[in-house]
Amino acid sequence: GNSVTQMEGPVTLSEEAFLTINCTYTATGYPSLFWYVQYPGEGLQLLLKATKADDKGSNKGFEATYRKETTSFHLEKGSVQVSDSAVYFCALSGRTGANNLFFGTGTRLTVIP
Amino acid sequence: NAGVTQTPKFQVLKTGQSMTLQCAQDMNHNSMYWYRQDPGMGLRLIYYSASEGTTDKGEVPNGYNVSRLNKREFSLRLESAAPSQTSVYFCASSEAVRNSNQPQHFGDGTRLSIL
Numbered sequence: 545g546n547s548v549t550q551m552e553g554p555v556t557l558s559e560e561a562f563l564t565i566n567c568t569y570t571a572t573g574y575p576s577l578f579w580y581v582q583y584p585g586e587g588l589q590l591l592l593k594a595t596k597a598d599d600k601g602s603n604k605g606f607e608a609t610y611r612k613e614t615t616s617f618h619l620e621k622g623s624v625q626v627s628d629s630a631v632y633f634c635a636l637s638g639r640t641g642a643n644n645l646f647f648g649t650g651t652r653l654t655v656i657p
Numbered sequence: 658n659a660g661v662t663q664t665p666k667f668q669v670l671k672t673g674q675s676m677t678l679q680c681a682q683d684m685n686h687n688s689m690y691w692y693r694q695d696p697g698m699g700l701r702l703i704y705y706s707a708s709e710g711t712t713d714k715g716e717v718p719n720g721y722n723v724s725r726l727n728k729r730e731f732s733l734r735l736e737s738a739a740p741s742q743t744s745v746y747f748c749a750s751s752e753a754v755r756n757s758n759q760p761q762h763f764g765d766g767t768r769l770s771i772l
Contacts, residue, residue: 548699571660578760587661587763588700588746644690644715645761647699 545572550634550648557624557655564653565619567608567634575636577601577610577617578645582631591619602637624655659683663748663764669741670738670771678733678767680748689731690715690761691723693744700747705730736770745769 551566569577575593580588592601597612608619617634634648663702664679682689687708692700692715702715706725723733729752735742745768749761 550699580763585765587765588749589763590760593760644702644705645700647701649697649699
């Protein structure tokens with residue numbers, strides 16, 4: 545079946561620190577992989593995606609590389625800002641049904657000045 | 658741009674009461690989804706609608722019903738609310754049916770408490 549295992553939080557970093565949030569997955573076939581971000585009181589927003597092995601998704605300084613050999617899609621940012629404080633969700637699309645997404649449990653990031 | 662609009666934003670119910678959560682999207686998307694978000698469990702799919710006129714069960718459909726009223730609107734109904742249904746509910750939509758490359762667009766959620 546399809547599942548996503550995500551790094552437990554919460555994560556607290558100082559501004560300008562390096563961020564890694566680990567994500568590994570189990571899937572049949574070749575899923576697409578996503579990172580979504582949820583700011584307080586809001587819905588989820590797509591942060592980045594990768595649709596095939598070795599693809600790198602990037603947006604707003606965040607990056608993640610689709611690693612088929614390690615079934616991973618770790619999120620990284622070189623220098624976090626206070627405005628990056630949010631909950632981050634890793635997700636995969638199982639290519640069944642109507643583009644259904646399978647989510648990890650989310651990682652809360654707090655960046656302190 | 659409105660995107661995906663959910664109403665209400667907050668609701669408190671008593672056990673056994675019924676209510677309908679409304680969702681509308683203005684992006685001309687074919688597919689729509691209802692998720693619930695619980696602490697430590699991420700988002701779980703309740704029901705989805707691949708296209709107008711069709712609905713299917715997701716991971717946690719028990720205690721819920723849905724209606725795809727037209728292409729824009731997809732409602733979620735709790736017929737007899739239970740405390741276990743206390744959660745934050747998110748509606749989402751996506752452009753293409755059966756195309757896993759397309760991202761989903763989410764509403765801001767409905768926070769539902771059942772006493």
